[in-house]
Amino acid sequence: MSYLPSPYKRFVDQHPELAKAYEKLALACHNAGPLPEATRRLVKLGIAIGQQSEGAVKSHARRALEEGATADEVRHTILLALTTVGFPAMIAASQWVEEVIEARKY
Known part of the structure; x- marks a missing residue:
């Protein structure tokens, strides 16, 4: 992604493990269907x-x-x-x- 908003960057910096889990879930949801x-x-x-x-x-x-x-x-x-x-x-x-x-x- 070319742009990440500063609140999200701050979340990633403060909670890297949660951010990884969130990104993994988001990717799984994104790829779960045929669209x-x-x-x-x-x-x-x-x-x-x-x-x-x-x-x-x-x-x-x-x-x-x-x-x-x-x-x-x-x-x-x-x-x-x-x-x-x-x-x-x-x-x-x-x-x-x-x-x-x-x-x-x-």
């Missing part, structure tokens, strides 16, 4: 939008783009959240994702 990589990243983006977590939305948008999802596919994922999480959450996620897209020039 293609970019699709898995878009699903995780949708979950992050539902959690209204700026850091997770930005992270999963960035990773989806790195795995081959297009900017339009990421934007569509955000629009799909509208009727589930509501307009304010969708608009916030849209802003966060546009910051990622602009920073990366996708």
Whole structure:
């Protein structure tokens, strides 16, 4: 991964064994099914939008783009959240994702 947020880096530094176990579990979950990589990243983006977590939305948008999802596919994922999480959450996620897209020039 090209970018790790500072809170996560701090967690890894303070709790290396827990971080290893967490990463192992995350990888096992990630590889447990048939979805293609970019699709898995878009699903995780949708979950992050539902959690209204700026850091997770930005992270999963960035990773989806790195795995081959297009900017339009990421934007569509955000629009799909509208009727589930509501307009304010969708608009916030849209802003966060546009910051990622602009920073990366996708």
